[in-house]
Amino acid sequence: MNERSFILGFIMHNKHDLILRAAEKIIAAGGIQGLSMQQVANEAGVAAGTIYRYFKDKNELILELRRDVLSQVANSIFADHDQGSLEQRFKRIWMKMHDYGKQRSPTNLSYEQYAHLPESNTEEIRTIEMQLFEPLQRLFQEGVEQGVFQPLHPRALYSISMEPSMAMARAIRRGLIEYNAKDITLACDICWRAILIPTPPTN
Amino acid sequence: MNERSFILGFIMHNKHDLILRAAEKIIAAGGIQGLSMQQVANEAGVAAGTIYRYFKDKNELILELRRDVLSQVANSIFADHDQGSLEQRFKRIWMKMHDYGKQRSPTNLSYEQYAHLPESNTEEIRTIEMQLFEPLQRLFQEGVEQGVFQPLHPRALYSISMEPSMAMARAIRRGLIEYNAKDITLACDICWRAILIPTPPTN
Amino acid sequence: MNERSFILGFIMHNKHDLILRAAEKIIAAGGIQGLSMQQVANEAGVAAGTIYRYFKDKNELILELRRDVLSQVANSIFADHDQGSLEQRFKRIWMKMHDYGKQRSPTNLSYEQYAHLPESNTEEIRTIEMQLFEPLQRLFQEGVEQGVFQPLHPRALYSISMEPSMAMARAIRRGLIEYNAKDITLACDICWRAILIPTPPTN
Amino acid sequence: MNERSFILGFIMHNKHDLILRAAEKIIAAGGIQGLSMQQVANEAGVAAGTIYRYFKDKNELILELRRDVLSQVANSIFADHDQGSLEQRFKRIWMKMHDYGKQRSPTNLSYEQYAHLPESNTEEIRTIEMQLFEPLQRLFQEGVEQGVFQPLHPRALYSISMEPSMAMARAIRRGLIEYNAKDITLACDICWRAILIPTPPTN
DNA sequence: GATGAATGAGTGTTCATTCAT
DNA sequence: CATGAATGAACACTCATTCAT
Numbered sequence: 093m094n095e096r097s098f099i100l101g102f103i104m105h106n107k108h109d110l111i112l113r114a115a116e117k118i119i120a121a122g123g124i125q126g127l128s129m130q131q132v133a134n135e136a137g138v139a140a141g142t143i144y145r146y147f148k149d150k151n152e153l154i155l156e157l158r159r160d161v162l163s164q165v166a167n168s169i170f171a172d173h174d175q176g177s178l179e180q181r182f183k184r185i186w187m188k189m190h191d192y193g194k195q196r197s198p199t200n201l202s203y204e205q206y207a208h209l210p211e212s213n214t215e216e217i218r219t220i221e222m223q224l225f226e227p228l229q230r231l232f233q234e235g236v237e238q239g240v241f242q243p244l245h246p247r248a249l250y251s252i253s254m255e256p257s258m259a260m261a262r263a264i265r266r267g268l269i270e271y272n273a274k275d276i277t278l279a280c281d282i283c284w285r286a287i288l289i290p291t292p293p294t295n
Numbered sequence: 296m297n298e299r300s301f302i303l304g305f306i307m308h309n310k311h312d313l314i315l316r317a318a319e320k321i322i323a324a325g326g327i328q329g330l331s332m333q334q335v336a337n338e339a340g341v342a343a344g345t346i347y348r349y350f351k352d353k354n355e356l357i358l359e360l361r362r363d364v365l366s367q368v369a370n371s372i373f374a375d376h377d378q379g380s381l382e383q384r385f386k387r388i389w390m391k392m393h394d395y396g397k398q399r400s401p402t403n404l405s406y407e408q409y410a411h412l413p414e415s416n417t418e419e420i421r422t423i424e425m426q427l428f429e430p431l432q433r434l435f436q437e438g439v440e441q442g443v444f445q446p447l448h449p450r451a452l453y454s455i456s457m458e459p460s461m462a463m464a465r466a467i468r469r470g471l472i473e474y475n476a477k478d479i480t481l482a483c484d485i486c487w488r489a490i491l492i493p494t495p496p497t498n
Numbered sequence: 499m500n501e502r503s504f505i506l507g508f509i510m511h512n513k514h515d516l517i518l519r520a521a522e523k524i525i526a527a528g529g530i531q532g533l534s535m536q537q538v539a540n541e542a543g544v545a546a547g548t549i550y551r552y553f554k555d556k557n558e559l560i561l562e563l564r565r566d567v568l569s570q571v572a573n574s575i576f577a578d579h580d581q582g583s584l585e586q587r588f589k590r591i592w593m594k595m596h597d598y599g600k601q602r603s604p605t606n607l608s609y610e611q612y613a614h615l616p617e618s619n620t621e622e623i624r625t626i627e628m629q630l631f632e633p634l635q636r637l638f639q640e641g642v643e644q645g646v647f648q649p650l651h652p653r654a655l656y657s658i659s660m661e662p663s664m665a666m667a668r669a670i671r672r673g674l675i676e677y678n679a680k681d682i683t684l685a686c687d688i689c690w691r692a693i694l695i696p697t698p699p700t701n
Numbered sequence: 702m703n704e705r706s707f708i709l710g711f712i713m714h715n716k717h718d719l720i721l722r723a724a725e726k727i728i729a730a731g732g733i734q735g736l737s738m739q740q741v742a743n744e745a746g747v748a749a750g751t752i753y754r755y756f757k758d759k760n761e762l763i764l765e766l767r768r769d770v771l772s773q774v775a776n777s778i779f780a781d782h783d784q785g786s787l788e789q790r791f792k793r794i795w796m797k798m799h800d801y802g803k804q805r806s807p808t809n810l811s812y813e814q815y816a817h818l819p820e821s822n823t824e825e826i827r828t829i830e831m832q833l834f835e836p837l838q839r840l841f842q843e844g845v846e847q848g849v850f851q852p853l854h855p856r857a858l859y860s861i862s863m864e865p866s867m868a869m870a871r872a873i874r875r876g877l878i879e880y881n882a883k884d885i886t887l888a889c890d891i892c893w894r895a896i897l898i899p900t901p902p903t904n
Numbered sequence: 905g906a907t908g909a910a911t912g913a914g915t916g917t918t919c920a921t922t923c924a925t
Numbered sequence: 926c927a928t929g930a931a932t933g934a935a936c937a938c939t940c941a942t943t944c945a946t
Contacts, residue, residue, distance in 0.1 A: 107927095123412070125328035129920055139928040141922075150920060208411035209326065242485060245472045251462035252482055252489075259454035269450045279455055282445060286455075286489035310909085332937060342911045344939075353937065513906095529818070531734035535941055545907040547943075556941060614817035615732065648891060653878045657868035658888055658895075665860035675856045685861055688851060692861075692895035716930085738916055748932045750918075759916065 108146045111136045113198075115157050120201035124154070124209075159220055161203045166224035168192050174227070178235055179284060185228060186257045186280045193261025194271075204262070228254070241287050253283040311349045314339045316401070318360050323404030327357065327412075362423060364406045369427035371395050377430070381438055382487060388431060389460045389483045396464025397474075407465070431457070444490050456486040514552045517542045519604075521563050526607035530560065530615075565626055567609045572630035574598050580633070584641055585690060591634060592663045592686045599667025600677075610668070634660070647693050659689040717755045720745045722807070724766050729810030733763065733818075768829060770812045775833035777801050783836070787844055788893060794837060795866045795889045802870025803880075813871070837863065850896050862892040 114136035118127050129150060133140040147153040169188045175181070192200060222229075232249045235241030241249055260279060263269045317339035321330050332353060336343040350356040372391045378384070395403060425432075435452045438444035444452060463482060466472045520542035524533050535556060539546040553559040575594045581587070598606060628635075638655045641647030647655060666685060669675045723745035727736050738759060742749040756762040778797045784790070801809060831838075841858045844850030850858060869888055872878045 128918085133929095140920085141929065142927055144921070145926070204411065208407065242481065244478055244481065247466050247472045248463055248478060248482060251466055252459040252485055255458050255462040256455040259458040260451055263450050263454055269448050275447055275451060278445065278447065279451060282455055282489050286485050331935080333935085343937090344912065345910055347938070348909065534939085539908095546941090547908065548906055550942070551905070610817065614813065648887065650884055650887065651878045653872050654869055654884060654888060657872055658865040658891055661864050661868040662861040665864040666857055669856050669860055675854050681853055681857060684851065684853065685857060688861055688895050692891050737914080739914090749916090750933065751931055753917070754930065 107136075107138060107142065111138065111143055111146055111153070112157050112160055115153060116161065116202045117198045119157070119205055120198035124205050127154070129153075155217075157202070158206050158217060161199055161206060162217075162220055162224055164199050165192065165203050170224075170227045178231065178238075178240060181231055182253075182284055183280055185231070186254065186283060187276075189254065189257040190261045190276060190280070193258045194265050196265065225250075235287070240289065242289055244287075249287050253287045256283050310339075310341060310345065314341065314346055314349055314356070315360050315363055318356055319364065319405045320401040322360070322408050323401040327408050330357070332356075358419075360405070361409050361420060364402055364409060365420075365423055365427055367402050368395065368406050373427075373430045381434065381441070381443060384434055385456075385487055386483055388434070389457065389486060390479075392457065392460040393464045393479060393483070396461045397468050399468065438490070443492065445492055447490075452490050456490045459486050513542070513544060513548065517544065517549055517552055517559070518563050518566055521559060522567065522608045523604045525563070525611055526604035530611050533560070561623075563608070564612050564623060567605055567612060568623075568626055568630055570605050571598065571609050576630075576633045584637065584644075584646060587637055588659075588690055589686055591637070592660065592689060593682075595660065595663040596667045596682060596686070599664045600671050602671065631656075641693070646695065648695055650693075655693050659693045662689055716745075716747060716751065720747065720752055720755055720762070721766055721769055724762060725770065725807040725811045728766070728814055729807040733814050736763070738762075764826075766811070767815050767826060770808055770815060771826075771829055771833055773808050774801065774812050779833075779836045787840065787847075787849060790840055791862075791893055792889055794840070795863065795892060796885070798863065798866045799870045799885060799889070802867045803874050805874065844896070849898065851898055853896075858896050862896045865892050 111132060114132045115127065118131050118135060127150075129143055130140055132153070133143060136143075143153065147156060169185060169192060171188075172184070176184070193204075228250060229246050232241060232246035235249070236243060236246070244252075256279065260269065260276070264271050314335060318330065318335050321334050321338055330353075332346055333343055335356070336346055339346075346356065350359060372388060372395060374391075375387070379387070396407075431453060432449050435444060435449035438452075439446060439449070447455075459482065463472065463479070467474050472478075517538060521533065521538045524537050524541060533556075535549055536546055538559070539549060542549075549559065553562060575591060575598060577594075578590070582590070599610075634656060635652050638647060638652035641655070642649060642652070650658075662685065666675065666682070670677045720741060724736065724741050727740050727744055736759075738752055739749055741762070742752055745752075752762065756765065778794060778801060780797075781793070785793070802813075837859060838855050841850060841855035844858075845852060845855070853861075865888065869878065869885070873880050878884075
């Protein structure tokens with residue numbers, strides 16, 4: 093996280109973050125291509141020139157927001173990630189991802205913008221992504237090592253069992269599926285069982 | 296003259312499609328936000344003004360490309376989609392999606408750009424998407440009706456069992472996973488079995 | 499006049515004049531600045547390139563139309579201009595000018611566009627204007643020579659006594675004055691008497 | 702900074718007016734159709750983008766200039782308009798109009814451009830025109846009410862007696878008539894007497 | 905002669921960035 | 926530190942003109 097000062101331990105009021113939040117809001121509403129420095133300045137309540145005291149240029153603002161958004165998402169999803177059994181940890185993360193992805197919050201909406209960008213800024217961003225999603229990585233590795241999960245690359249297991257969480261959340265957010273708590277629980281369970289190595293029936 | 300000419304009976308070289316392919320290429324490389332009409336003109340080897348003989352404005356060019364890309368993808372994926380059992384059909388589509396998604400072709404790369412756009416042009420595009428992916432929709436409905444698939448909305452089944460296909464393809468394309476034919480076959484099978492209602496062991 | 503062929507002695511059907519009439523119509527409706535070669539082509543029912551067989555470029559088209567419109571106006575106004583007394587001739591021209599200027603015909607409307615242009619194409623156009631309005635010039639000169647009109651330059655007499663005719667017509671056409679035949683007759687008479695040298699009452 | 706600064710307490714040099722004066726100059730020289738934003742920028746000595754800080758778009762620049770020019774003209778012509786007898790007031794306005802119309806000043810030349818435009822921006826502009834020329838309107842109405850002027854619509858009286866003032870000015874400016882102070886005085890007197898109701902000779 | 909597709913310079917306009925205050 | 930007026934390159938788009946057919 094990159095907060096600098098807190099008021100009541102809650103809202104950041106330094107200009108740097110003010111600007112970041114403004115950019116996030118605008119991207120959430122109109123997409124990255126609809127981001128102008130003037131808008132950010134207006135939304136943040138500062139002069140256009142002020143942005144350049146905190147960010148070298150537009151690219152860096154976008155990049156820094158990307159980092160920031162990414163860590164916000166990771167923080168939300170991986171709280172308490174180490175508690176409990178593999179299944180509990182998996183399902184907790186799956187549900188948190190899902191709940192997070194269903195939100196219309198600026199952070200989530202701008203995260204989605206970033207997540208599917210062509211290939212920009214690859215190296216640094218990729219490293220950050222790796223670090224942040226490391227808990228998940230670890231989860232899958234443990235499962236594989238314990239012979240519980242299918243013998244696949246952790247990232248493949250992620251694709252198979254976690255991407256559906258976000259995908260369904262997106263579909264619900266966009267109104268393509270009606271939300272139904274039971275279905276989500278079922279889906280979560282399906283995803284969990286999907287990557288398990290089937291145990292032979294004991295009889 | 297702008298009659299259609301073919302190279303090897305395959306690629307059309309009329310200006311309209313020339314421009315579309317140029318735009319596709321640029322979007323694939325630099326994203327939609329990096330698309331300027333001048334670039335398209337240069338890439339297509341025509342004058343800037345020429346584009347406007349074929350497309351009302353930039354928006355229409357983008358929209359038409361979106362339609363075009365969407366139907367190319369659908370055509371690639373849903374060839375022979377009605378042949379065989381549910382399982383054969385599912386796996387054929389899953390593998391084709393995967394193979395398609397792994398490509399670095401302009402069409403695939405620009406498809407990915409479009410697929411995750413905020414919410415633009417919703418009505419028409421959504422209709423087209425629906426039509427094109429109707430075979431898949433039908434597949435899931437049949438499975439549910441036959442009591443073979445989990446009792447979920449077709450779109451949810453899609454999210455759970457098909458999105459992983461694309462997600463893995465993306466991960467491979469980006470070098471996050473090393474490609475391994477056996478793993479893919481396994482993943483495909485996992486996805487297939489994931490949405491099946493488990494049958495009690497008969498013995 | 500520059501007609502080339504007649505059908506039934508009435509409508510000109512060569513392309514040259516077809517294009518001229520089309521341009522006239524467009525200028526009447528949208529002003530000179532709203533004249534595009536493509537529009538002229540469409541309106542005339544010919545291809546854009548065809549215009550260039552008949553006119554060197556846009557400037558020449560406009561210039562030639564200007565000439566053409568000017569001579570049409572002059573023809574309408576100065577028919578039978580030499581019949582009758584000074585007063586009859588003056589009033590006949592005044593009324594014709596007025597009637598002509600009230601029209602919403604393409605010719606009149608585009609004439610008005612041309613009449614108040616900055617200073618373009620001065621030399622040639624000025625000569626044409628002179629020739630065409632020569633009957634009027636002559637009328638004023640005769641009047642001055644006969645000691646009937648005020649001792650002013652013919653052009654000044656024109657300004658004083660004839661411009662009001664057009665000005666009123668314009669005001670009526672634009673709805674600023676309601677048309678009233680008696681008022682026009684009165685105005686015409688006022689203009690006539692205005693430039694006469696008052697004769698001392700005989701008694 | 703863009704506070705207003707004065708040179709000799711007279712000419713404003715803030716950017717807004719600088720741009721307006723530049724546009725006026727260009728229109729005076731080449732007509733409204735020859736007005737490009739780039740030219741205005743060059744003439745005003747500012748960057749093209751700067752214009753858009755002061756005017757929403759080209760249309761608004763033109764509209765605002767039109768208003769500005771109109772009020773400059775009215776101010777010049779109607780100073781002290783209420784002093785003296787009907788005849789004094791009429792002749793003072795007539796002469797001022799004439800003097801003004803003879804000038805080659807950008808303001809006058811661009812005024813002439815605007816005055817004869819097809820019918821654009823009618824509502825607002827017409828209202829402004831009405832307000833500004835209201836003194837003249839009042840003059841004619843008084844004259845009619847007092848039974849001194851011919852019983853015609855004020856606008857008709859304007860056409861008959863005032864338009865010649867501008868028409869002669871234009872003719873002189875264009876070199877069609879040689880300037881001669883005595884002739885102007887005569888013309889002014891002719892126009893004045895033209896709209897009077899002739900009084901029967903007292904003998 | 906006639907066509908209309910193609911051109912490319914030019915238009916109005918936007919916007920990231922700078923810098924005097 | 927902060928401002929926001931100013932910049933000017935880049936953008937989407939238009940249109941007079943050319944020329945292969």
